[in-house]
Amino acid sequence: xxxxxxxxxxxxxxxxxxxxxxxxxxxxxxxxxxxxxxxxxxxxxxxxxxxxxxxxxxxxxxxxxxxxxxxxxxxxxxxxxxxxxxxxxxxxxxxxxxxxxxxxxxxxxxxxxxxxxxxxxxxxxxxxxxxxxxxxxxxxxxxxxxxxxxxxxxxxxxxxxxxxxxxxxxxxxxxxxxxxxxxxxxxxxxxxxxxxxxxxxxxxxxxxxxxxxxxxxxxxxxxxxxxxxxxxxxxxxxxxxxxxxxxxxxxxxxxxxxxxxxxxxxxxxxxxxxxxxxxxxxxxxxxxxxxxxxxxxxxxxxxxxxxxxxxxxxxxxxxxxxxxxxxxxxxxxxxxxxxxxxxxxxxxxxxxxxxxxxxxxxxxxxxxxxxxxxxxxxxxxxxxxxxxxxxxxxxxxxxxxxxxxxxxxxxxxxxxxxxxxxxxxxxxxxxxxxxxxxxxxxxxxxxxxxxxxxxxxxxxxxxxxxxxxxxxxxxxxxxxxxxxxxxxxxxxxxxxxxxxxxxxxxxxxxxxxxxxxxxxxxxxxxxxxxxxxxxxxxxxxxxxxxxxxxxxxxxxxxxxxxxxxxxxxxxxxxxxxxxxxxxxxxxxxxxxxxxxxxxxxxxxxxxxxxxxxxxxxxxxxxxxxxxxx
Amino acid sequence: xxxxxxxxxxxxxxxxxxxxxxxxxxxxxxxxxxxxxxxxxxxxxxxxxxxxxxxxxxxxxxxxxxxxxxxxxxxxxxxxxxxxxxxxxxxxxxxxxxxxxxxxxxxxxxxxxxxxxxxxxxxxxxxxxxxxxxxxxxxxxxxxxxxxxxxxxxxxxxxxxxxxxxxxxxxxxxxxxxxxxxxxxxxxxxxxxxxxxxxxxxxxxxxxxxxxxxxxxxxxxxxxxxxxxxxxxxxxxxxxxxxxxxxxxxxxxxxxxxxxxxxxxxxxxxxxxxxxxxxxxxxxxxxxxxxxxxxxxxxxxxxxxxxxxxxxxxxxxxxxxxxxxxxxxxxxxxxxxxxxxxxxxxxxxxxxxxxxx
Numbered sequence: 014x015x016x017x018x019x020x021x022x023x024x025x026x027x028x029x030x031x032x033x034x035x036x037x038x039x040x041x042x043x044x045x046x047x048x049x050x051x052x053x054x055x056x057x058x059x060x061x062x063x064x065x066x067x068x069x070x071x072x073x074x075x076x077x078x079x080x081x082x083x084x085x086x087x088x089x090x091x092x093x094x095x096x097x098x099x100x101x102x103x104x105x106x107x108x109x110x111x112x113x114x115x116x117x118x119x120x121x122x123x124x125x126x127x128x129x130x131x132x133x134x135x136x137x138x139x140x141x142x143x144x145x146x147x148x149x150x151x152x153x154x155x156x157x158x159x160x161x162x163x164x165x166x167x168x169x170x171x172x173x174x175x176x177x178x179x180x181x182x183x184x185x186x187x188x189x190x191x192x193x194x195x196x197x198x199x200x201x202x203x204x205x206x207x208x209x210x211x212x213x214x215x216x217x218x219x220x221x222x223x224x225x226x227x228x229x230x231x232x233x234x235x236x237x238x239x240x241x242x243x244x245x246x247x248x249x250x251x252x253x254x255x256x257x258x259x260x261x262x263x264x265x266x267x268x269x270x271x272x273x274x275x276x277x278x279x280x281x282x283x284x285x286x287x288x289x290x291x292x293x294x295x296x297x298x299x300x301x302x303x304x305x306x307x308x309x310x311x312x313x314x315x316x317x318x319x320x321x322x323x324x325x326x327x328x329x330x331x332x333x334x335x336x337x338x339x340x341x342x343x344x345x346x347x348x349x350x351x352x353x354x355x356x357x358x359x360x361x362x363x364x365x366x367x368x369x370x371x372x373x374x375x376x377x378x379x380x381x382x383x384x385x386x387x388x389x390x391x392x393x394x395x396x397x398x399x400x401x402x403x404x405x406x407x408x409x410x411x412x413x414x415x416x417x418x419x420x421x422x423x424x425x426x427x428x429x430x431x432x433x434x435x436x437x438x439x440x441x442x443x444x445x446x447x448x449x450x451x452x453x454x455x456x457x458x459x460x461x462x463x464x465x466x467x468x469x470x471x472x473x474x475x476x477x478x479x480x481x482x483x484x485x486x487x488x489x490x491x492x493x494x495x496x497x498x499x500x501x502x503x504x505x506x507x508x509x510x511x512x513x514x515x516x517x518x519x520x521x522x523x524x525x526x527x528x529x530x531x532x533x534x535x536x537x538x539x540x541x542x543x544x545x546x547x548x549x550x551x552x553x554x555x556x557x558x559x560x561x562x563x564x565x566x567x568x569x570x571x572x573x574x575x576x577x578x579x580x581x582x583x584x585x586x587x588x589x590x591x592x593x594x595x596x597x598x599x600x601x602x603x604x605x606x607x608x609x610x611x612x613x614x615x616x617x618x619x620x621x622x623x624x625x626x627x628x629x630x631x632x633x634x635x636x637x638x639x640x641x642x
Numbered sequence: 643x644x645x646x647x648x649x650x651x652x653x654x655x656x657x658x659x660x661x662x663x664x665x666x667x668x669x670x671x672x673x674x675x676x677x678x679x680x681x682x683x684x685x686x687x688x689x690x691x692x693x694x695x696x697x698x699x700x701x702x703x704x705x706x707x708x709x710x711x712x713x714x715x716x717x718x719x720x721x722x723x724x725x726x727x728x729x730x731x732x733x734x735x736x737x738x739x740x741x742x743x744x745x746x747x748x749x750x751x752x753x754x755x756x757x758x759x760x761x762x763x764x765x766x767x768x769x770x771x772x773x774x775x776x777x778x779x780x781x782x783x784x785x786x787x788x789x790x791x792x793x794x795x796x797x798x799x800x801x802x803x804x805x806x807x808x809x810x811x812x813x814x815x816x817x818x819x820x821x822x823x824x825x826x827x828x829x830x831x832x833x834x835x836x837x838x839x840x841x842x843x844x845x846x847x848x849x850x851x852x853x854x855x856x857x858x859x860x861x862x863x864x865x866x867x868x869x870x871x872x873x874x875x876x877x878x879x880x881x882x883x884x885x886x887x888x889x890x891x892x893x894x895x896x897x898x899x900x901x902x903x904x905x906x907x908x909x910x911x912x913x914x915x916x917x918x919x920x921x922x923x924x925x926x927x928x929x930x931x932x933x934x935x936x937x938x939x940x941x942x943x944x945x946x947x948x949x950x951x952x953x954x955x956x957x958x959x960x961x962x963x964x965x966x967x968x969x970x971x972x973x974x975x976x977x978x979x980x981x982x983x984x985x986x987x988x989x990x991x992x993x994x995x996x997x998x999x
Contacts, residue, residue: 153924157867157868157869157870157871157924158867158975226973230866232864236813236864238812238814238830239813239814239865239866242974245974246974330831333831334831335830335832336829369713369725370724370725371724371727372729374728374730375730375734375735376729376730377730378730378735400816400827400862401827401829402827402829402832402834405763405834409754409757412750416749417746419746420739420742420746423741423742424735424738424739424742426702428735430702430706430709431731433706433710433713434713434728435725435726435728436726437713437723437724437725438709438713438714438715440710440714448710451702452703452706455699455703456699460695462691462695462746462749463691466691466750466752467757468683468687468757468760469687471760471823471824472823472824475825475863476862536671539673540673540674541820541858542860543816543818543860544862545864545869545870546869548870549870624724624725624727625724625727
């Protein structure tokens with residue numbers, strides 16, 4: 014019986030052509046526009062009948078939508094499992110056109126992710142500068158609603174559409190299969206799906222700027238009842254929720270794919286403990302993505318239902334609780350911090366040994382620390398809620414687990430220092446950004462431990478101290494690692510070298526601008542300025558002005574990166590296969606790698622950071638990489 | 643420079659930093675004046691953390707810079723030189739796992755000890771009670787024992803322990819007076835308590851003359867367009883002043899409502915501008931010249947409400963603000979005020995007061 018069902022399903026669904034993805038996306042968009050028009054039709058004060066009709070229709074539509082998604086997913090999984098070695102379909106577009114196609118090549122998808130998230134980085138950066146423009150001096154320049162929209166969008170875009178897709182989507186997709194010596198992801202079409210879910214998600218997020226009432230304004234944390242109230246001013250807040258729901262699925266699907274790939278597709282001799290640290294970090298990140306994001310997606314469904322059909326999930330008057338969302342949200346969003354920082358740790362665990370010409374110190378300790386952080390990340394979420402209405406007795410256990418995270422984080426920092434000791438350090442741009450991460454993460458980690466202590470957190474929570482902390486972790490950590498990764502892997506991905514002089518300028522201006530912007534925030538916050546304030550008391554003027562100057566310097570520095578990449582494409586030096594003399598597998602093929610990465614299967618016999626040995630892998634004959642892509 | 647000298651140098655810098663942190667007792671560059679008995683314990687914990695942080699910071703950054711300088715590739719090394727083939731050292735791994743573990747154990751012990759002093763969410767016998775309600779975008783304070791009601795201003799007695807029972811009305815807010823060091827979210831549907839003893843730190847040079855209107859209470863949880871304007875004042879009075887104030891308030895309570903105090907009491911002050919009471923809100927339209935404005939509004943061609951007189955217009959704007967939205971202001975920000983929130987007597991006083999503006 015089961016076999017019959019399976020055969021039927023596989024015949025019915027097994028060969029969904031890539032283009033039908035488009036149907037799925039269109040269906041999702043139709044669903045959303047329906048939901049939105051219903052909200053409009055309901056008006057501000059819906060009647061009882063409308064509520065009932067809305068609820069019925071909503072459940073029905075949600076089932077249809079989920080069913081559609083499930084059908085698509087099952088189709089892909091069946092298809093992928095039946096075809097053990099999923100070769101690419103013939104006749105894929107070539108050249109630039111393939112970056113706009115439903116390509117299943119992990120390298121094409123990686124580059125699609127790269128430019129998409131880079132574009133969002135610039136957008137999110139502009140939002141940040143608008144926030145800082147408002148805060149440069151006391152008084153109001155924008156309206157407070159506009160200001161709330163700027164920081165909401167800044168946080169949302171940077172987290173969900175820049176850092177996560179850049180680290181897991183771009184680098185994870187492009188580099189990880191190369192590092193384990195395979196020719197593609199385990200489920201190439203699922204990979205396509207995960208990128209093409211991000212696109213409608215991102216477009217909806219941008220679209221929310223153009224609807225009446227403007228975009229979301231309840232912060233990236235979107236605490237109800239505020240978010241529900243905001244949704245009554247226009248569909249922007251609702252679009253925010255739907256957009257993140259779709260982007261969340263992109264993340265879940267991508268995470269599953271990474272896990273299966275790492276577990277099953279490693280080349281001969283690539284045991285778990287020979288995997289490069291970046292791949293290890295991607296593996297742990299993938300677990301967090303799959304387990305955590307699902308909780309977030311469920312929470313978003315509750316929010317969307319509450320906004321559209323007035324479900325009372327968060328309304329205390331009708332038996333709901335505002336705390337429900339806070340739990341569901343932080344159960345995802347604390348692991349999300351590690352989704353954003355673990356791949357960053359992975360990147361610098363590659364660059365530091367390469368540019369120190371020395372094996373990674375304490376490889377296994379780093380692996381265990383990564384896994385430890387992964388496990389602990391699921392049991393600390395309520396430290397974001399020490400001042401909330403959380404049951405007071407619950408605070409203490411969450412303080413204990415939070416403190417524990419300092420231990421594996423410390424182990425990582427010490428091992429990176431150990432890797433540098435007695436090395437031969439090349440302080441190029443990639444290495445400088447990596448060392449800056451170590452340095453800045455120490456500050457972010459220390460302030461994290463301070464806020465892990467309940468009595469201190471009760472003073473510091475929801476102040477600029479927290480803003481300083483998250484930026485030391487997410488900019489000084491994740492974004493600096495992304496820059497290190499760009500300077501390190503750009504030659505592999507695009508076959509062109511980035512210019513070092515421009516790189517050094519980019520580094521120093523970023524580093525100075527970053528510290529000018531975020532170090533004073535600690536003081537502003539602890540002295541009494543809450544976060545998300547559009548206006549502030551005059552005593553904070555000097556520090557805020559310095560912060561704004563730093564932020565604009567930091568923003569300017571990123572233009573150098575853009576110029577550097579443009580220059581590399583126009584006039585950059587051709588990259589050789591292994592410009593850094595690295596020993597991991599992504600460098601054992603041409604730059605950029607050919608279709609299916611390696612000419613013949615590789616056998617791994619040595620550790621990934623063994624610089625005393627000549628590369629034990631047989632390099633491909635020098636092939637001239639295609640120019641321009 | 644040898645390793646020993648580096649260690650000596652870093653220890654010296656750490657010692658200087660620690661000395662600075664301790665010799666500068668109030669840390670005015672990072673903490674505001676402490677105006678509650680609880681502030682001292684929290685500040686001491688903060689100071690311990692600053693000391694440990696300084697040591698970790700200086701040693702890690704010191705080694706990072708030291709390694710980056712002395713292990714730098716030199717021109718004479720040649721392109722093929724590799725570093726020493728070290729794969730790790732188990733003793734070191736154990737050492738630097740135990741070291742941070744010890745540090746966090748110490749910090750946890752200090753934190754737990756301080757936490758016990760804080761009496762969070764307890765009902766404390768002998769404490770003066772105040773009910774606190776946060777709403778968009780102001781605070782209500784009621785002293786249940788005397789029935790004194792204070793709009794957007796809280797008066798406390800120095801040295802008298804006080805328990806605040808905090809909740810929120812339509813969205814979440816957070817009670818935070820930086821000088822007290824205590825914060826509690828005001829979440830709709832929940833009542834959470836904090837207990838503390840306000841003090842007047844007359845010995846603190848940073849206190850002198852800095853707080854003419856009392857300590858600012860700043861909403862610390864994003865609550866909408868008026869979030870940063872949701873600032874109330876907390877006055878701490880000496881026992882004699884407090885007793886006098888309390889007696890005066892009780893007398894005032896028994897007289898009829900007057901428009902200006904209703905205006906302040908019901909939070910109009912949080913979002914609107916009105917020079918007569920010093921309101922500077924910018925979330926909603928100004929109330930300066932409200933009598934004339936009301937006449938003009940109902941005469942305007944785009945007027946969507948049902949009022950025919952200025953008086954009706956003001957009533958409509960309070961009871962049903964959505965009936966007409968003033969151009970350039972967003973709809974849905976101001977919530978209707980039903981009779982349960984502003985009764986008819988208060989409404990009359992308020993309308994008369996606004997008409998005279």
